[in-house]
Amino acid sequence: MNTRELTYVKAFNEGMHQIMAEDPDVFLIGEDVAGYGGVFHMFDGLLTTFGDKRVKDTPIAEQAIIGLGVGAAARGLRPVCDLMFMDFIGVAMDQIFNQAAKMKYMFGGAVSVPLTITTAGGAGMSAAAQHSQSLEAWLAHIPGLKVAMPASPYDAKGLIVGAIRDDNPVIVVLNKKMLGVKGPVPEELYSIPLGVANIVCEGDDVTIVAIGRMVIEATKAAQALGEQGISAEVIDPRTVQPLDIDTIVTSAKKTNRVLIVHEAVQFGGIGAEISSQVQESAFDYLDAPVTRLAAPFAPVPYAPILENAYVPDAARIVAAARQLVERS
Amino acid sequence: MTETLAPNVTYGPPEGYAAGVTRELVLDLHRRMVRIRMFEESAGKLVESGDMPGFLHLYVGQEAVAAGVMSVLDDVDQITSTHRGHGHAIAKGAEFRPMFAELYGKTTGYCKGRGGSMHIVDMNRGMLGANAIVGGGIPIAIGAAFAAQYRGDGSVAASFFGDGATNIGAFHESVNMAAVWDLPVLFICENNGYAEFTAQGNHMRLDDIAERANSYGIPGVVVDGMDALAVRAVAKVAVDRAKRGEGPTLIEAKTYRYFDHQGIKGMRIPYRDPAEVEAWKERDAIRLLEVIGTERGLATPEDFAAILAQTETDIADAIEFARSSPDPDPADILDDVYTV
Incomplete structure (x- = not known):
């Protein structure tokens, strides 16, 4: 094409x-x-x-x-x-x-x-x-x-x-x-079927499941982590319903650590569902608790300084991923 | 009254609306109404006795509205209905067997036992579904009307709803959009005087809901909802207007619900004066049509009795069919969540 x-x-x-x-x-x-x-x-x-x-x-x-x-x-x-x-x-x-x-x-x-x-x-x-x-x-x-x-x-x-x-x-x-x-x-017309995740980059040490724009931040974080000797795999589910949990679980079994990142508030977010399904399917493979990085339980604030604090970014993804890797 | 309604409210059917009524039409309207009433009374008793699950919002008393409107629609014309939807389905041509089977929650039901009383659907008859959310079917009807306009297939849509639904946003949004786009749709308000248990005077300032048409620049018509011939005449004018591409009409049919909001038992709370109920029953739609039919020499008491007898037979057959039909298999519970 x-x-x-x-x-x-x-x-x-x-x-x-x-x-x-x-x-x-x-x-x-x-x-x-x-x-x-x-x-x-x-x-x-x-x-x-x-x-x-x-x-x-x-x-x-x-x-x-x-x-x-x-x-x-x-x-x-x-x-x-x-x-x-x-x-x-x-x-x-x-x-x-x-x-x-x-x-x-x-x-x-x-x-x-x-x-x-x-x-x-x-x-x-x-x-x-x-x-x-x-x-x-x-x-x-x-x-x-x-x-x-x-x-x-x-x-x-x-x-x-x-x-x-x-x-x-x-x-x-x-x-x-x-x-x-x-x-x-x-240029041509093409279609992406719903329910097929995208493995944005492959890695061995930690799986970062990122939703929406957080895929961009996670990809930046993966580059930074690579420079620090940590190999991160970034998965973009593309659709949260249906959720391609198989791709995520396969990755979890390989890296043994999972971090989920989204802009939505953490409580009751998609990260909770992914986390639950990963531990149900890959419990014996995990070296650390499945971890979420998401917005605090508050409406989205206006002031740039507050909004920056609200939405996860690459730096915080790097820190969270490091914590997971350094734990074990 | 002129052929094209002016963009304001008119009262009653067009002059001479009952002229030229034929024997076939009288019997057709009578059959539709009797089938509704007998179905409802049978179903009500079956739920009351515990034979059938769920609960029912019975249409008895309002039959002339469904019968009158449906008599000017074809199978290609689409309707959306309400939680009180059995009457619309039956008048549109739905069959007793899959209807009873659905109420019994059987695989042979219209919805394979997934929907029950409030979700009867019959795509072959243009019955686009009953709806358990008050006002929920109104936007869907304008979608069906849009599809008709988009394809230019000459069909129309009709949405049935009650007086209570005209207070919900979906009504206003839909009527306005249909008006702006001249969609071929009839908005049929069955004003039975009560939003569940709340009298009209306590839920709106207006006496005539048809006046709401003025807000959207479309015709509004008030019609006697106990007179099937009058409803039919008004609906015919609206259908013709829609088919000419002139847009929607709001029809308010003044009618009455004989039973409670739900179930077949009497009033559980005294929200209606028994004298009011009796006064409306004096103008019962089925009897009114029988009087007109016999007075004009178009039909005989024997004709009407034959319709009753046939309906009784059909109901007994359908109940037996439903009872002996297989239950759904819980293993199939995920079927049809998505189209695959």
């Missing part, structure tokens, strides 16, 4: 263009997705290319946006419904967790809901408590939903295509601090 450097947001945008060109059943609705191209310009050019029948600005009405997607998906279309900021998901939650997630099951398999919800999560921009959250554990807890969190330009394109081709409701959580991150992206 012909590959070149693209930003995260341009890679996502290219995926949208290519999947919409491929499948006439795909349409996009949301607040300011058409004329403005989405607040982060992830939908730039779609209106011009595909017209106002397939790319539509909506009223500010998150429940109706998602509900319309649910109904249209149940009728066989492939809606992409944008929620702008992940924090707004609460307004639409009934349609997501009671309707989209459950229709297949409670209707005895009679209906599929191939709905994709796009949104942007994550802290680090002084956007404060209602524009910065990472709520993936909330969604991953609901049977019937899938949750993808692309952590590279390659994945931003491949996962949006994978989500739209998937026959289930999928929430694709872009990270707004990664929009300008560059990386290699093939």
